[in-house]
Amino acid sequence: MRETANQFVSEGWDVTVVTIADQSWERDFGLDHTLSERVDPRVRIVKLPLVREDLETDIRKFSEERALRPTRWAAAYREKGMKEFPEPIYGGWKAALEKAVERIHRQRPADLTLATCVPYVNMAAALHLWETHEVPYAIDFRDGWSVDVIGGGEAFTTDSLSGRWERKALSRALSLWLVNDPIAEWYRERHPDLADRVHVVRNGYDEDSVPARTRTPDPAAGLTFGHLGVVTSPPHILKSVLDGWRIARERDPLVARSRLEIRGQIGSGAVREANAHMEMIRQAQARGEAVSFGGPAPKAEVPEIFASWDVLLLMIMGGKYMTSGKVYEYAATGLPVMSAHAVEHDATTVMTGHPLWTGAPGFDEEALATACSAAAKLAVEASEEDRAAARRHAAQYARAAQLGPAVRRLIHQVAPAPEGHEGSGTTPKAQGTHEVEDLSV
The missing domain is CATH 3.40.50.2000 (Glycogen Phosphorylase B;)
Structure with a gap:
């Protein structure tokens, strides 16, 4: 607007x-x-x-x-x-x-x-x-x-x-x-x-909302997975993501060394940050699963936030009629993108052809665990040419x-x-x- x-x-x-x-x-x-x-x-x-x-x-x-x-x-x-x-x-x-x-x-x-x-x-x-x-x-x-x-x-x-x-x-x-x-x-x-x-x-997406460059991942220190956006999807979606994250950490040493940061708005009105989503995040924190919530993010800080992450988690509800405001920014960062949404989704249309996308596995926790590991591997192995190709793919948006x-x-x-x-x-x-x-x- x-x-x-x-x-x-x-x-x-x-x-x-x-x-x-x-x-x-x-x-x-x-x-x-x-x-x-x-x-x-x-x-x-x-x-x-x-x-x-x-x-x-x-x-x-x-x-x-x-x-x-x-x-x-x-x-x-x-x-x-x-x-x-x-x-x-x-x-x-x-x-x-x-x-x-x-x-x-x-x-x-x-x-x-x-x-x-x-x-x-x-x-x-x-x-x-x-x-x-x-x-x-x-x-x-x-x-x-x-x-x-x-x-x-x-x-x-x-x-x-x-x-x-x-x-x-x-x-x-x-x-x-x-x-x-x-x-x-x-x-x-x-x-x-x-x-x-x-x-x-x-x-x-606004071109000034994506970082000019992304950081070089440090596999020894672990990676940072990040989700940025309004979380209004049904709680079972976040539960599937957190379950997939837990399974990946149990099986993949690189993911086990990594962190998942969630930024953005969770809920609206009186239930902002006082809902089932926040309770699941707190429980994951209490279990030591390296999950954190950093609150809403001012637009001016978005490029800096993206630049501090190694992998982007795209978590969205809906199906083929549903689009997302964040998918365009995600695509334009040059970072690997791990999807957590229905296979038949408009975000799939946007991301198809993106060289650093894991694909859309749906909400099966085993498939999401596999996607976590695939995204981590992409983050470590992606070349500057791969990242540039990802940005070129998104430029049309x-x-x-x-x-x-x-x-x-x-x-x-x-x-x-x-x-x-x-x-x-x-x-x-x-x-x-x-x-x-x-x-x-």
């Missing part, structure tokens, strides 16, 4: 980003301001005081109903969110989002709205500007809505309330961006009349290379450039401001 905004600004557009207040982000997943620092200063940011009440942990702010009957309160809260838009929790934000974009449009008439999901209620705000002011819009759909990216198949039918909302929003959109080919194909088959509007725009053409294509749809003219910006560049929208007015 940051790269998308920066790309529009680089094309000469006045960009206003609508988001939620910092406190709301902090309550949910937290904030990394090293990411914020790389937003082009000409981008105007409007922060809405929208909040998830269900993530409040201060019991002094609980209603009597929530304090005494929390399950009933949570069910009512989700039901309330569904009344305006068929999305639990976030559906209740519809009116506030519509009001905000109306106000922004009055101040700076919009030529284009780009709604990024999730939440899917963002589409309602874009649709509102189209219906009231005929402002064209596109949907940065990412994983899609009606496809179950975790379990595979249909998340809801076309004739359900969600299905009718999705169809209405998609049918009026200029363009639909999806993160991978399986999800894009799903939507082309589900809405064949919209097939020509569906485009694959992968997440990609650089974020600017993915998003630049998509942004220019969308701009051309809204304001086609004169023949023989390259650039298509039609509005002056904005001065960067960060505003909190007062929805009480």
Whole structure:
């Protein structure tokens, strides 16, 4: 999303980003301001005081109903969110989002709205500007809505309330961006009349997020395996990985001398670092299995973290519809990558052809143990040519290379450039401001 905004600004557009207040982000997943620092200063940011009440942990702010009957309160809260838009929790934000974009449009008439999901209620705000002011819009759909990216198949039918909302929003959109080919194909088959509007725009990686060089492994001292990313997968996946790691340490002297470091976010809201995943990590630590957790990692420190590791562990849930933001960075580091995900997975598509990849063994602990040893062997034996080839394989997924053409294509749809003219910006560049929208007015 940051790269998308920066790309529009680089094309000469006045960009206003609508988001939620910092406190709301902090309550949910937290904030990394090293990411914020790389937003082009000409981008105007409007922060809405929208909040998830269900993530409040201060019991002094609980209603009597929530304090005494929390399950009933949570069910009512989700039901309330569904009344305006068929999305639990976030559906209740519809009116506030519509009001905000109306106000922004009055101040700076919009030529284009780009709604990024999730939440899917963002589409309602874009649709509102189209219906009231005929402002064209596109949907940065990412994983899609009606496809179950975790379990595979249909998340809801076309004739359900969600299905009718999705169809209405998609049918009026200029363009639909999806993160991978399986999800894009799903939507082309589900809405064949919209097939020509569906485009694959992968997440990609920031080139300044990977180290210029990686360290030379020291087999005598042991290797460092590292996992970087949000851990939200079902606990059984982490259990399989830790079991595979334990077995590999019992059989392979090199792995026995090695360490496994986990960095990133584990859980969200009140259960951050207070869940089954953390308990399994603590148990592995207590058993002396050389497993550690280092907490979330600021974006600015990511290259340094990668440079301190010898092998990358790619642990992801889902199947063929599931992609990963981290797989692109992993591929671009030039380090060996050990996968812990389903064999039929979009990460497999990204990694196929990578010379330092162990392949996808699934979640069988014996297969994961074998992959640990194979990755360790790759780390020790890989040449500089092998590492350079791995980086070349990943270069196609650089974020600017993915998003630049998509942004220019969308701009051309809204304001086609004169023949023989390259650039298509039609509005002056904005001065960067960060505003909190007062929805009480």
